[in-house]
Amino acid sequence: MRLALRTATWCGGLFALLVAVAVGSATIGPVSIGYVAVAKAGLNTLGGPIFDFTVSGQTQFIVGQLRLPRIALAATVGFALAAAGTVMQGFFRNPMADPSIIGVSSGASVGAVAAIAFPALVPVGLRTAAFATALVSAFAVYAIATEDGRTPVATLLLAGVAVQTLLGAVTSYLLLESGDSLREAMYWLMGNLHAATWREVELAFPPAVLAFLVLLAFARDLNVLLLGEEDAHALGVSVERTKRLLLALASLVTAAAVAVAGVIGFVGLIVPHAMRLLVGPDHRILLPTSALAGASFLVVADAVASHGPGELPVGIVTAAVGAPFFLYLLRDREVHAL
Amino acid sequence: MTPGEPSDSGSGRPPALELDGVSVSLGGVDVLADVSLTVETGTFLGLIGPNGAGKTTLLRAANGRLDPDAGAVRIDGEDVHALSSKAASRRVATVPQEPSLSFAFPVRKIVDMGRHPHRDRLGRDAGRPGDDGGDPVERAMERTDVARFADRPVTELSGGERQRVLLARALTQDAPLLLLDEPTASLDVNHGVHTLDLVAGLAAGGTTVVAAIHDLDLAARFCDELALLSGGEIAARGPPGDVLDPDALEAAFGTPIAVGRDPVTGAPSVTAFPEGAVPGGREARRRDGATGDGDGPDVPPRERADQEAEPSSE
Numbered sequence: 001m002r003l004a005l006r007t008a009t010w011c012g013g014l015f016a017l018l019v020a021v022a023v024g025s026a027t028i029g030p031v032s033i034g035y036v037a038v039a040k041a042g043l044n045t046l047g048g049p050i051f052d053f054t055v056s057g058q059t060q061f062i063v064g065q066l067r068l069p070r071i072a073l074a075a076t077v078g079f080a081l082a083a084a085g086t087v088m089q090g091f092f093r094n095p096m097a098d099p100s101i102i103g104v105s106s107g108a109s110v111g112a113v114a115a116i117a118f119p120a121l122v123p124v125g126l127r128t129a130a131f132a133t134a135l136v137s138a139f140a141v142y143a144i145a146t147e148d149g150r151t152p153v154a155t156l157l158l159a160g161v162a163v164q165t166l167l168g169a170v171t172s173y174l175l176l177e178s179g180d181s182l183r184e185a186m187y188w189l190m191g192n193l194h195a196a197t198w199r200e201v202e203l204a205f206p207p208a209v210l211a212f213l214v215l216l217a218f219a220r221d222l223n224v225l226l227l228g229e230e231d232a233h234a235l236g237v238s239v240e241r242t243k244r245l246l247l248a249l250a251s252l253v254t255a256a257a258v259a260v261a262g263v264i265g266f267v268g269l270i271v272p273h274a275m276r277l278l279v280g281p282d283h284r285i286l287l288p289t290s291a292l293a294g295a296s297f298l299v300v301a302d303a304v305a306s307h308g309p310g311e312l313p314v315g316i317v318t319a320a321v322g323a324p325f326f327l328y329l330l331r332d333r334e335v336h337a338l
Numbered sequence: 339m340t341p342g343e344p345s346d347s348g349s350g351r352p353p354a355l356e357l358d359g360v361s362v363s364l365g366g367v368d369v370l371a372d373v374s375l376t377v378e379t380g381t382f383l384g385l386i387g388p389n390g391a392g393k394t395t396l397l398r399a400a401n402g403r404l405d406p407d408a409g410a411v412r413i414d415g416e417d418v419h420a421l422s423s424k425a426a427s428r429r430v431a432t433v434p435q436e437p438s439l440s441f442a443f444p445v446r447k448i449v450d451m452g453r454h455p456h457r458d459r460l461g462r463d464a465g466r467p468g469d470d471g472g473d474p475v476e477r478a479m480e481r482t483d484v485a486r487f488a489d490r491p492v493t494e495l496s497g498g499e500r501q502r503v504l505l506a507r508a509l510t511q512d513a514p515l516l517l518l519d520e521p522t523a524s525l526d527v528n529h530g531v532h533t534l535d536l537v538a539g540l541a542a543g544g545t546t547v548v549a550a551i552h553d554l555d556l557a558a559r560f561c562d563e564l565a566l567l568s569g570g571e572i573a574a575r576g577p578p579g580d581v582l583d584p585d586a587l588e589a590a591f592g593t594p595i596a597v598g599r600d601p602v603t604g605a606p607s608v609t610a611f612p613e614g615a616v617p618g619g620r621e622a623r624r625r626d627g628a629t630g631d632g633d634g635p636d637v638p639p640r641e642r643a644d645q646e647a648e649p650s651s652e
Contacts, residue, residue: 226441236427236455281441
């Protein structure tokens with residue numbers, strides 16, 4: 001029960017941090033709005049009929065319809081990517097694993113760039129195209145690496161790298177041929193939250209939370225799987241079935257996030273590492289704390305991206321902040337040992 | 339005795355472990371060829387044989403990790419592949435050869451994972467014994483002498499310490515069949531003896547143990563029976579004194595071998611020589627001369643079983 005208490009404390013603290021950065025982020029913008037007004041307007045929006053604070057119509061609109069959806073989407077995507085990254089790192093027993101390691105993001109990129117550059121050829125819309133190609137790519141990598149019902153992790157990793165390279169070539173070609181829509185495509189590829197509405201949140205939030213809860217129920221199995229597959233089998237984990245489920249859920253979560261927000265790198269790689277250093281490798285505490293920390297991280301990164309000298313794709317900020325931080329960890333702490 | 343035949347049978351209950359015509363090929367190479375092996379409840383069987391003879395593969399087939407190409411593996415009469423992973427791991431605990439512990443879990447958490455087969459998805463432990471002897475995790479750590487570093491990350495331990503952590507984890511699993519793959523490979527002399535003594539004590543208490551052991555002297559001293567694996571087949575099976583036959587060992591290991599007696603324990607003592615370098619010629623190979631073929635050691639192999647499972651205090 002000591003662990004349960006620690007988990008609750010950490011999660012409580014990180015949730016408070018998330019609320020704080022969300023409110024803080026919502027005060028910033030062309031129109032400066034005070035904390036209290038943001039909190040009131042936010043509760044009016046999220047709390048539906050329960051709350052009815054008096055705020056000016058303009059403030060209510062800016063907070064409720066412009067800033068909050070973007071913050072909520074950033075939090076959802078950060079939550080999803082960090083959770084999926086935690087699972088993938090544990091699954092692959094490899095510190096370099098990220099949520100897209102089996103080709104989800106590169107698959108989504110092909111679908112999205114095709115939809116942006118050749119809308120006539122891809123009539124299903126950008127989000128659907130990205131989501132579908134993401135899942136198809138992940139499944140293809142899985143199928144390629146599977147033989148006789150077994151999926152060796154090393155084969156999966158290499159198949160993922162090869163398929164990502166192939167899809168990267170396809171994306172590059174599509175970009176070359178994309179003409180006037182090149183800039184829009186590049187924006188998508190570097191992660192974009194600037195067009196966020198509540199619609200995107202509605203699409204991404206339910207799958208992210210549902211898959212997260214199932215993954216959380218498998219936290220013990222993931223711990224045992226960290227000991228290696230021989231040991232996991234000896235301890236009663238149905239190895240191949242558990243691997244399939246973890247891969248499917250982590251890829252689904254990632255695909256949902258990428259489809260609404262584009263490719264946002266480093267969140268799923270850095271945040272689990274940082275949290276592992278803070279709370280240890282036990283997934284019962286690592287998974288929820290990583291997810292919450294990922295949410296806060298992306299909210300802050302997006303605030304920086306949108307309120308700097310010009311609107312930047314958030315992927316640039318996460319990579320620009322994430323890479324030096326990762327290098328610091330690499331030099332200073334024993335990241336290679338996880 | 340025919341190789342692979344059970345040493346004593348006739349009791350009504352099924353054997354604790356039964357391999358029935360098991361063949362396994364890995365990467366196109368036949369590693370086990372039609373191996374049949376029966377281990378009765380409470381027996382401590384040592385698997386000996388040269389590197390690549392199939393000892394590890396036999397253990398992996400026995401715990402259900404490997405699907406044999408032919409034949410069946412039965413634990414207490416039940417086909418191990420017909421059981422769910424969880425059900426199988428409540429019947430058989432395995433101590434693997436190479437601990438792949440690269441994540442910084444504290445020792446106690448690793449040992450606690452031995453309870454995984456007994457837990458449901460919400461972490462409730464169905465089989466945790468109530469008041470007899472306290473917490474199985476703490477008890478297993480005491481018995482394997484790892485309690486001293488229970489809170490240290492397992493990544494900071496030496497190879498031998500990790501091996502004992504894995505033994506503790508297997509004890510926590512509380513299964514009637516225990517498989518060990520080279521449990522003493524990286525242990526120093528005191529812990530090696532201590533580990534085998536502990537395991538022999540478990541066998542005396544009714545646990546069935548099958549252990550691959552590369553140290554033939556230790557195997558002879560602690561095991562009830564030995565099975566000599568060679569080229570994926572069981573070349574000999576029986577009490578240590580019978581199996582440790584110089585000719586059989588020479589055929590299996592491909593080098594001249596002499597079998598004598600340990601002056602202290604009286605158990606068979608095996609000495610291998612490089613090809614063509616047997617001191618004193620072939621006559622010297624059976625150094626105890628007096629005892630004829632297959633008399634077995636004077637001291638019963640489970641010499642210290644009367645100490646039961648208590649750890650010996652040094």
